[in-house]
Amino acid sequence: MKFDIHPEVVAKVTCCVHHHACLEEDGEVFCNIESTVNGTVFFVDRKMATHCPYQSSFGNAFHCTCPVRQEIYWKYKV
Secondary structure, eight states: OOOOOOHHHHHHOOOOTTTTGGGSTTOOOSSOEEEEETTTEEEEOGGGOOSOTTEEEETTEEEEOOHHHHHHHHHHOO
């Protein structure tokens, strides 16, 4: 699925180790959003956590701060 993400959001993600693969025509989302807090704090499935500069350990969970990943979640509910 190709995700249409605003260029300003994409420009904020300067350290993507996956080279924005989630935005390619056959892109896949690398981490599954497991839960959110008020739609602004995102936690990813621990089993799908990857080496990513936008993920950090938060107790037994992983917190995601990637603006592109968050936008995909908000717009496409994925």
